[in-house]
Amino acid sequence: MEYKLKIVDSFGNIHQRKNQYILDRIKSGGKDISKKDHPYNIKLKEFKRKENEFLKGLRTKQPEFKTRDNHRIKDLRKRLLNAKAKESFYIDFISLTYDAQLKYEISKVEIQQLPTIIESYEKLDEKLVNREIEIKSLKGKDKEGVENKINELIDLEKKKYNKKLQEIKDNYKKGLISKKAEKNEIRIAKRRLKENITQTEFLDREKSLKEDIKNIKHRLKIDIDSKLNVLESDISNIRRSTPIEVEQKNPIISFATFLLPGLGQLINGQKTKGILFLLGSLFIYLIALPYSLGFGNYQGDGIAGLITLAEGGRRLDRSIMFMIEGIIAIILVIFAVFIFFMSFKDVYRVEKDKIKGIRPKNWFESKETLSNEGFPYLVSSPAYILTIFIVLIPIITAILISFTNLDPNHQSKFNWIGIDNYKILFLGRGVAGQAFWLILFWTVIWTLGATTLAIFIGFALALLANQDRIRGKGLFRTIYLLPWAVPAFITIMFFSLMVGRQGPITQLLKNVFGISVDIKSSPNLTRTFLILLQGWLGSAYIFLLSTGVLQGIPKDLYESADIDGATNFQKTWKITVPLVLFQTAPLLISQYTFNFNNFSIIYLFNQGGPFNPSKYGNLAGSSDILISYIYKLTMESNYQALGAAISILISLVLMVFAYIGFSNTKAFKES
Numbered sequence: 001m002e003y004k005l006k007i008v009d010s011f012g013n014i015h016q017r018k019n020q021y022i023l024d025r026i027k028s029g030g031k032d033i034s035k036k037d038h039p040y041n042i043k044l045k046e047f048k049r050k051e052n053e054f055l056k057g058l059r060t061k062q063p064e065f066k067t068r069d070n071h072r073i074k075d076l077r078k079r080l081l082n083a084k085a086k087e088s089f090y091i092d093f094i095s096l097t098y099d100a101q102l103k104y105e106i107s108k109v110e111i112q113q114l115p116t117i118i119e120s121y122e123k124l125d126e127k128l129v130n131r132e133i134e135i136k137s138l139k140g141k142d143k144e145g146v147e148n149k150i151n152e153l154i155d156l157e158k159k160k161y162n163k164k165l166q167e168i169k170d171n172y173k174k175g176l177i178s179k180k181a182e183k184n185e186i187r188i189a190k191r192r193l194k195e196n197i198t199q200t201e202f203l204d205r206e207k208s209l210k211e212d213i214k215n216i217k218h219r220l221k222i223d224i225d226s227k228l229n230v231l232e233s234d235i236s237n238i239r240r241s242t243p244i245e246v247e248q249k250n251p252i253i254s255f256a257t258f259l260l261p262g263l264g265q266l267i268n269g270q271k272t273k274g275i276l277f278l279l280g281s282l283f284i285y286l287i288a289l290p291y292s293l294g295f296g297n298y299q300g301d302g303i304a305g306l307i308t309l310a311e312g313g314r315r316l317d318r319s320i321m322f323m324i325e326g327i328i329a330i331i332l333v334i335f336a337v338f339i340f341f342m343s344f345k346d347v348y349r350v351e352k353d354k355i356k357g358i359r360p361k362n363w364f365e366s367k368e369t370l371s372n373e374g375f376p377y378l379v380s381s382p383a384y385i386l387t388i389f390i391v392l393i394p395i396i397t398a399i400l401i402s403f404t405n406l407d408p409n410h411q412s413k414f415n416w417i418g419i420d421n422y423k424i425l426f427l428g429r430g431v432a433g434q435a436f437w438l439i440l441f442w443t444v445i446w447t448l449g450a451t452t453l454a455i456f457i458g459f460a461l462a463l464l465a466n467q468d469r470i471r472g473k474g475l476f477r478t479i480y481l482l483p484w485a486v487p488a489f490i491t492i493m494f495f496s497l498m499v500g501r502q503g504p505i506t507q508l509l510k511n512v513f514g515i516s517v518d519i520k521s522s523p524n525l526t527r528t529f530l531i532l533l534q535g536w537l538g539s540a541y542i543f544l545l546s547t548g549v550l551q552g553i554p555k556d557l558y559e560s561a562d563i564d565g566a567t568n569f570q571k572t573w574k575i576t577v578p579l580v581l582f583q584t585a586p587l588l589i590s591q592y593t594f595n596f597n598n599f600s601i602i603y604l605f606n607q608g609g610p611f612n613p614s615k616y617g618n619l620a621g622s623s624d625i626l627i628s629y630i631y632k633l634t635m636e637s638n639y640q641a642l643g644a645a646i647s648i649l650i651s652l653v654l655m656v657f658a659y660i661g662f663s664n665t666k667a668f669k670e671s
Contacts, residue, residue: 002026003249007357010240015357018097019044019245047093047100054089058082072224073125076118083110102242102359109234117227121220128216135209153200161193232364239365243357251351254344261339264347268354272363273346280339288336292329300325303333309404310413319404319414327396331388402645408638421645432633432642435616435624443625446531447596453535455588458542459580463572465543466550477547484540492604495533496520520606523622530623534601538591542584549583550576593654597627608632626650 003026006014017023020040025033035041061081086107093100165186172182257264262278265271287296294302299321301308306326310317350360361369370378402421406414424433461480483491498505499519509515519525553576561571581588602608608621608628616622619637620629626646634643 004356007243007245009243010358013241015098015243017245018095019247022245022247043096047096051089054085058085061085073118073121076114076121079110080114080118083107083114087111098243098245102239105238105242106235109231109238113227113231113234117224117231120227121224124216124220124223128213128220131209131213131216135206135213138206138209150200154197157193157196157200161189164189236362236365236368239359239362242359244354244359245357246354248351248355251348251355253351254348257347258340258344261343264343265350268347268350268360270350270360270363270366273366277339277343277346280343284336284339288332292333297325297329300329302326302329306330309415311415313413318412319406323400324393324397327393327400328389331393398644399648401641402648404641406639406641406644411638414641417641421641422649424642425645425649432617432619432639435620435629436646438615439620439624439626439629442527442623443596446527446625447592449531450534450598451538451592451595453531454538454591455542457535457539458544459546461539461543462546462550463576465547477543480543481540483537484544488537489600489604491537492533492601495529496605499529521610523610523612526606526610526623530601530605533605534595534598537601538595542588542591545584545587546580549580553579589658593658596625596654597650598625599627599631602628603631 003022005017005023005026007017008014021033021035021038024038024040062078084107086103090100090104090107094104168177168182168185168189171177172179177185253264253267257267261281261284262274262276265274265277290296292302294300294304297305299310299317300306301322303326305322306329308322309319310322311319313322354360403416403418404410404414405417405420424430425436426433428434428437465476465480497503500506501518501520506517506519509517517525519529557575558571561575566574602623602625606621606623608624610623611621616624619632619639624632627650630643630646630650633639633646
């Protein structure tokens with residue numbers, strides 16, 4: 001990379017170079033010029049020598065302090081003294097280097113603003129001293145008389161309030177004001193009483209002084225911090241408008257310090273940022289890398305344990321622990337790589353900017369950037385990290401288990417078997433695979449049937465309850481919401497008992513109609529009854545959604561349709577249905593995904609039965625859906641790997657269909 005004739009600042013303004021050595025190198029066309037003997041470098045070296053001597057002498061100088069000056073006012077006074085000295089020193093070198101010009105401009109701003117800040121601090125401090133002296137002088141004085149006087153005045157205010165209260169109530173009884181006006185005037189009277197009591201209590205001089213002292217101390221912090229922030233902001237603007245000249249032509253520090261985050265920031269003069277990245281280095285070399293190598297693991301062997309899965313390990317070692325700790329090790333390594341990358345990117349960007357002429361940000365500027373641009377990431381990062389360990393690790397574990405032989409014969413130690421579990425399912429082989437496609441087919445029918453029926457019933461009831469000619473709407477709406485209000489498991493268990501072999505409904509059909517029906521023993525009847533039952537249970541939620549939307553549809557749409565001669569069916573189909581679907585489509589789609597995984601109704605009603613071992617084996621029943629099938633595979637029969645494989649397939653299918661459904665809704669397209 002070649003030197004540029006001109007440099008830029010943070011605002012993009014172009015500046016002429018002051019470094020005559022670099023200018024001569026540019027003019028020479030890249031020929032070698034002695035750096036050590038160049039006149040400019042000799043002057044620059046002499047300047048730096050004088051600057052070091054000046055700064056060394058500056059540290060020994062101390063301003064005059066008052067007896068009560070605390071560390072903060074001392075720092076401000078010393079800063080002002082240093083600024084005056086720096087202005088006198090750097091003015092002679094502003095034409096030599098932009099660094100001297102920067103320090104000169106900063107000292108001018110400090111000389112301009114610091115006296116005002118110190119004066120404000122001193123005035124507040126003096127006021128604080130006077131208040132503290134006054135409050136000490138009140139000690140031992142007769143407070144009883146003051147308290148009695150205050151109590152008398154408070155009693156007087158309360159009497160006035162009671163009198164006003166009685167007057168308001170009398171006006172209401174006489175019909176002069178409404179009930180709402182009465183409540184409003186009582187509220188005003190109470191607030192006025194509270195204000196008057198507070199004002200009266202401050203007649204106690206000691207209490208008033210304590211409150212005043214509290215306010216002054218608050219102002220000493222807040223007001224001075226505010227003024228100092230203004231000063232730092234002005235200094236920041238000077239830094240951003242004053243370029244920097246470096247002889248460096250290529251960003252080599254970022255590559256040289258890549259393996260130690262924080263070192264590059266320290267070299268670039270960004271101390272606070274460097275310390276933060278050095279903490280990241282400690283995390284990398286003391287936590288992430290050792291853990292990934294197996295140090296500090298409970299049982300596992302870091303990333304290596306994820307590969308071996310405790311094969312050849314101790315008797316007590318469990319493959320699942322090796323897997324989980326291997327996953328955690330990989331995540332920690334990813335965090336480490338992220339820290340490496342962010343540190344390198346930061347140092348590289350700063351180096352590239354310095355070569356252009358842009359100064360590195362100081363800590364004040366970095367904080368401003370972080371608060372303005374990085375605040376959302378800073379606030380949400382703890383949630384992201386928590387999500388990784390609470391959500392992501394279990395998901396990754398389930399995915400990896402699906403590629404193992406974790407079954408009843410391999411509970412403690414299991415191995416990688418590739419995609420064999422998925423082959424078993426897709427080819428319908430083995431103890432679990434033979435029922436997979438039958439259960440999948442029924443799961444799809446169940447999802448479409450139960451959800452569509454619930455939507456139809458809920459929407460129809462909402463239309464009915466929204467009719468102007470219907471009386472007692474409140475009663476109907478209460479009845480329609482009962483399936484949602486009553487816990488679903490109670491309803492499911494109730495109907496399971498009612499339609500059992502000796503259940504009341506079964507006996508009623510037999511005694512009255514002579515029909516012998518055993519719903520829970522017939523696959524088709526069980527499935528049909530489950531769809532009807534879930535249609536009723538799910539309709540209440542759809543009714544509630546639809547009712548809210550229907551009440552918000554403007555009446556003038558229907559009036560316009562009446563003028564055009566539209567029938568009731570046309571108004572419903574062309575106006576009501578589209579508006580309801582537009583508002584509720586995402587929630588309706590979520591009902592399909594909910595019923596696809598609706599475990600409770602399947603298991604509670606008939607435990608997935610009736611059972612037919614010839615078709616479904618011993619692990620599933622005729623009414624089992626995939627989620628209940630997974631439960632039986634994993635919790636009852638210990639086929640965790642097959643259950644994990646089915647779970648992954650379900651998740652992929654649901655994500656695809658949910659995305660397709662959402663993306664095709666008008667609400668999604670217009671969001």
